[in-house]
Amino acid sequence: MDEFLWLSYKPMMISHDVMPSIVPLVLIPLTTLTVALTSVAGVIAGWFGIKLHTEGPKQFLEVLLKKRVLISMLIVNLLTFGLYRSYVYINNLPSFMRTILKTSEQNAIASNQLYSNELFRKFQYEGSISPVKAKTLTLEKENTLPKGAFRSGAISGDSIFYGSDDGNIYEITKENLAIKRKFFIGTEVTTRPIIYEHRIYAGEGTHLTHHARVYAFSLTTGKFLNAFQTKGHTEGQPVIANFNGKTLLFITAGADGLYAVDPINMTEVWHQTNGHIDGSVSVENGVVYAGTGVEKGTLQDRRYAIAYDFLTGEIRWKKELPMSSWMHPIITRNNICFALGEIYFPSSTGLLQCLNKTDGRPSFSIPSDGPIASKPFYIKEHDQEYIFFANQKDEVCSVDINQRKEVWCTKVGLPDTAHSFSSLNYDSKHGLLWYPSAKNGIFALDPLHGKIMIHWLPKDDKWGVNYSAVSIDGDNLLHLDGIGKLRKFKIN
Numbered sequence: 371m372d373e374f375l376w377l378s379y380k381p382m383m384i385s386h387d388v389m390p391s392i393v394p395l396v397l398i399p400l401t402t403l404t405v406a407l408t409s410v411a412g413v414i415a416g417w418f419g420i421k422l423h424t425e426g427p428k429q430f431l432e433v434l435l436k437k438r439v440l441i442s443m444l445i446v447n448l449l450t451f452g453l454y455r456s457y458v459y460i461n462n463l464p465s466f467m468r469t470i471l472k473t474s475e476q477n478a479i480a481s482n483q484l485y486s487n488e489l490f491r492k493f494q495y496e497g498s499i500s501p502v503k504a505k506t507l508t509l510e511k512e513n514t515l516p517k518g519a520f521r522s523g524a525i526s527g528d529s530i531f532y533g534s535d536d537g538n539i540y541e542i543t544k545e546n547l548a549i550k551r552k553f554f555i556g557t558e559v560t561t562r563p564i565i566y567e568h569r570i571y572a573g574e575g576t577h578l579t580h581h582a583r584v585y586a587f588s589l590t591t592g593k594f595l596n597a598f599q600t601k602g603h604t605e606g607q608p609v610i611a612n613f614n615g616k617t618l619l620f621i622t623a624g625a626d627g628l629y630a631v632d633p634i635n636m637t638e639v640w641h642q643t644n645g646h647i648d649g650s651v652s653v654e655n656g657v658v659y660a661g662t663g664v665e666k667g668t669l670q671d672r673r674y675a676i677a678y679d680f681l682t683g684e685i686r687w688k689k690e691l692p693m694s695s696w697m698h699p700i701i702t703r704n705n706i707c708f709a710l711g712e713i714y715f716p717s718s719t720g721l722l723q724c725l726n727k728t729d730g731r732p733s734f735s736i737p738s739d740g741p742i743a744s745k746p747f748y749i750k751e752h753d754q755e756y757i758f759f760a761n762q763k764d765e766v767c768s769v770d771i772n773q774r775k776e777v778w779c780t781k782v783g784l785p786d787t788a789h790s791f792s793s794l795n796y797d798s799k800h801g802l803l804w805y806p807s808a809k810n811g812i813f814a815l816d817p818l819h820g821k822i823m824i825h826w827l828p829k830d831d832k833w834g835v836n837y838s839a840v841s842i843d844g845d846n847l848l849h850l851d852g853i854g855k856l857r858k859f860k861i862n
Contacts, residue, residue, distance in 0.1 A: 462578045465537070465556025467597075473554040474587070474594035481551075485526040485589050488565040489610040490650065493698065493793070494748040500801035502816055504861045507826045507847065511858040513547040515540060518852035521562035521607070522793070522839040525848075530841060532850050533559025533572050539587070544843060547856055553587045553594075560605035566633055569595060571619065573604030577648075577666060584608055584621050586636060596636040602626030607650035607698070611658075613680045620658065622647045625668075628660055630683060640683030645674050649697040652706070656680040657727075659706050661695025666714040675699070675708055675725055687730040693721055696743045697793075702755050702771050705733050709759050711741020713789075720761050722746075722769055734774045739763055745793035745839070747803070749817065758817065764790045764807050766815060778820030782813045793839040800861055804840045806849055809833060812840065812859075826859070 517535040523542075524531045529550065532540050539553040553570065561573040568589045575582040582604040583597040598621060606622030610633055619633040627643030628651065645662030652659045658678040664671040673691040678684065693710035700707040706727045711720035720738035725731060740761035747758045755771035764783020769776055782805060783790060790808045797804055802814040802823060811833045814824035827833055835852035847859040 478592035479551040504800040611653040663694030689730040709742035780820040
């Protein structure tokens with residue numbers, strides 16, 4: 371570059387036959403390269419007993435073109451590639467079952483507490499929207515877990531259960547946030563636990579995990595009971611539902627599709643593969659609704675909305691979606707609505723796409739300023755229907771289903787927010803929508819107007835990485851962030 375600058379600024383010197391001496395600067399790296407190639411050629415030739423006849427780069431080319439060298443290089447490359455792929459494959463497997471069994475025996479603590487069923491994460495409310503009845507959020511207790519959570523906690527009895535990134539499900543006393551016991555899975559517990567007949571269930575892993583399982587533990591003995599293994603990953607929220615006296619556990623497994631499983635003996639009832647499915651399913655009147663998305667590195671994938679028969683898995687209808695679906699479908703009075711957006715390649719738009727429940731024909735759609743990758747919340751107040759969601763710009767928005775339009779959008783994030791996976795909860799007692807933002811603390815909003823009623827930040831203004839929603843328990847709110855800070859609040 372210096373030579374080019376010299377030529378640019380000294381045209382008069384060139385015109386007077388004064389030229390810069392750049393030849394030595396070119397010869398130095400060429401000489402170094404020649405010596406290096408000669409040395410490498412000598413070493414390789416010595417390995418294979420080859421007699422060299424030429425110098426420099428030609429000598430190196432002579433060595434590389436020898437048949438023995440070419441075959442050896444091919445074998446070494448194949449072995450290196452194979453070892454790398456084997457490492458990646460093994461590293462992304464779930465824990466070995468013998469490890470889970472052994473650790474489960476060591477961790478097992480019996481309990482005579484009664485646990486109510488929590489078959490899925492509740493994301494709907496039917497009833498009147500209460501006037502706002504709270505003004506403050508007061509921090510009462512804190513505890514720190516080894517790692518944080520990706521999803522909210524499941525409340526049952528006097529306990530709350532969190533799946534943690536350290537590979538455990540923690541049972542925590544709601545009153546004082548003390549850890550009662552833990553259930554070992556080994557890989558990240560990325561789903562919110564669910565409870566059925568004194569059994570606790572949770573999936574595992576990230577998108578890289580394969581052959582992941584959904585695990586079942588006894589809440590009575592504290593011991594491992596059984597697991598169902600898929601060929602994909604099980605970070606999508608499992609759901610237990612009942613129809614015509616039949617109870618099924620629905621497991622989403624990425625590219626391995628959707629499983630319907632007997633929740634007691636953990637055996638397969640039916641299995642469908644119709645795209646990459648991460649979000650939990652929604653069930654109504656014997657129909658299972660699911661949406662698929664485009665996984666990272668697989669842009670050729672298609673996106674679908676699908677309706678399955680509850681008992682047989684038969685497809686009732688299947689419609690292509692304009693964007694990916696990452697969360698549960700929202701069941702309204704007449705429609706099935708999908709919160710859409712892309713998260714594995716750059717995108718600045720999202721969509722709420724509503725289809726007719728009976729045949730899947732499009733009804734209407736509402737655009738969003740960012741991809742939607744958080745669980746929406748549905749409220750039905752008499753004949754009026756609303757859907758609330760957060761987008762990747764950390765905006766909380768309300769859609770009026772009857773009028774088919776956006777009612778309000780409120781910015782709760784910071785200017786640099788680029789993701790928001792946390793979900794909304796409606797607090798019917800205090801008339802508030804609760805939303806823990808990605809980077810800016812916890813918000814409570816008026817659901818009718820979108821006005822921020824409460825905003826809580828730690829005293830040091832440092833809000834840790836967050837993906838999980840809050841859990842509401844009467845006048846208390848509980849939350850575990852992404853770095854392991856567990857908090858209990860009083861709603862006043």
